[in-house]
Amino acid sequence: MLIRVETDARGVATLTLARAEKHNALSAELIDDLHQAAERLAVDEAVRVVVLAAEGPTFCAGGDLGWMREQMAADAATRRKGAEAIAAMLGALNTLPKPLIGRVQGNAFGGGVGMACVCDVAVASDAAMFGLTETRLGLIPATIGPYVIARMGEARARRVFMSSRRFEATEALDLGIVARVVGADALDAAIEAEVAPYLDCAPGAVAAAKALALHLGAGIDDAAVEHSINALIAQWEGEEAAEGIAAFFGKRKARWMI
Numbered sequence: 472m473l474i475r476v477e478t479d480a481r482g483v484a485t486l487t488l489a490r491a492e493k494h495n496a497l498s499a500e501l502i503d504d505l506h507q508a509a510e511r512l513a514v515d516e517a518v519r520v521v522v523l524a525a526e527g528p529t530f531c532a533g534g535d536l537g538w539m540r541e542q543m544a545a546d547a548a549t550r551r552k553g554a555e556a557i558a559a560m561l562g563a564l565n566t567l568p569k570p571l572i573g574r575v576q577g578n579a580f581g582g583g584v585g586m587a588c589v590c591d592v593a594v595a596s597d598a599a600m601f602g603l604t605e606t607r608l609g610l611i612p613a614t615i616g617p618y619v620i621a622r623m624g625e626a627r628a629r630r631v632f633m634s635s636r637r638f639e640a641t642e643a644l645d646l647g648i649v650a651r652v653v654g655a656d657a658l659d660a661a662i663e664a665e666v667a668p669y670l671d672c673a674p675g676a677v678a679a680a681k682a683l684a685l686h687l688g689a690g691i692d693d694a695a696v697e698h699s700i701n702a703l704i705a706q707w708e709g710e711e712a713a714e715g716i717a718a719f720f721g722k723r724k725a726r727w728m729i
Contacts, residue, residue, distance in 0.1 A: 473501040476508055482519035483666055484512055484569075491527025496535040497582050499553065502560045509563035519677075520669045521567060522662060523590055524574040533581025533604065540716050543707045550707055554700045557582075557614045562696065565589040565618060566685060568678035572665045575649060576658060580604045580637075585615025587648050588622040591681070594661045595640045595649040607635035609715030609725065613703035617691040623647045 478484040486508055488495040495501075512518050525531060534557075542553040564571060564586075573593030578600045579586070587593040603612045603619070612619060612632060620628050627646050631638060640652045653661045669677060685691075706712050711727075718725040 472504070473498070474504045474508055476512070478515075478518055481670055482517055483522065483670075484515075484518045484520070485522045485524055486512070488523075488525040488531060491525075491529070493535065494529035494532035494578075495525050495527065495583070496532045497557070498535040498538045499556065501535075502556050506556070506560040506563050509560070509567055513563070513568055516674075518569055519674050520570045520572065520666050522572045522574055522666065523564070523586065525576060527577070529577045529583075530575045530579045530599065531583030531586050532578065533583050534610075536608070536716060536719055539610070539707070539712075540720070543712060543716065547704075550704050551700070554614060554703045554707075557703075558696050558700050561585060561589055561614060561618060562691075565691070566682075568681060569674075570666075570669050570677060570681070572662060573649070574658065574662050575599050575640075576655070579643075579648075581612065582615055584648060585612070585618055587643075588615065588618040592651075592665055593649040594651045594653065594658065594665060595643060596655045596658050597640050597652050598655055599640045599643075600637050601640065601643045601648060602635060602637035603631055603633075604635045604637070606633055607715070607725075608719060609706070609709070609711030609713070611702060611706050613706065614696075614699045616699050616702075617695045621688065621691060 473490045475487040475489050476484060490501055512521055542550050571590045573587050573590035575587055575593050575595040580602050581604050584601055584603055605612050623646050640649065643649050644652050651661055715725050
């Protein structure tokens with residue numbers, strides 16, 4: 472299993488990425504496991520709050536590059552199915568009718584930033600580093616894009632959306648990716664402080680309030696998601712992605728690196 476789901480007596484479920492040896496990179500199996508878990512948690516009346524956490528030193532290193540290389544080499548239908556799977560998983564987490572609290576204990580790169588941005592609130596360790604690192608590999612932050620832009624706003628997102636620059640948790644706070652930054656030893660207490668108020672709230676009202684916020688907010692509609700899927704597929708099919716992935720696995724610099 473690449474995830475664990477544990478629910479305590481209060482109805483607080485912890486959804487844990489358990490692919491620590493691969494820095495919790497988003498493989499096809501992990502994407503599918505997360506989507507299925509989100510669907511189960513959505514209808515589980517015993518669950519009132521969900522904490523998204525991760526094992527190991529990395530929260531999520533983004534997309535699994537081996538899986539991406541397979542998508543690039545596949546036929547058009549397979550590529551579309553892969554891109555749609557990522558988008559569907561992110562959408563299921565984003566619209567989960569329970570509060571989703573992100574526990575970002577370590578680095579979050581690429582899709583890991585997207586995972587933080589689909590949470591209702593994310594709390595990060597002050598040791599965590601962040602970055603939308605896709606363009607360094609000839610890729611783009613495509614399917615996570617709607618959620619990243621919704622969280623940061625266009626102006627702030629453009630500071631980090633294209634440069635692949637890595638930045639500290641304090642800048643992630645300024646950008647709106649996370650709501651709080653605490654020391655590693657204070658992370659669990661900070662997560663509990665986010666969780667506890669919901670246990671005094673009517674679960675149906677919480678779900679309705681979240682649905683209203685999503686409706687009144689940035690409006691991530693089907694057209695935006697479809698556009699992000701098409702953008703990802705187009706990039707997978709381009710020369711730069713092939714070069715970037717080949718350079719990564721060949722342990723060499725891509726041709727555009729100075």
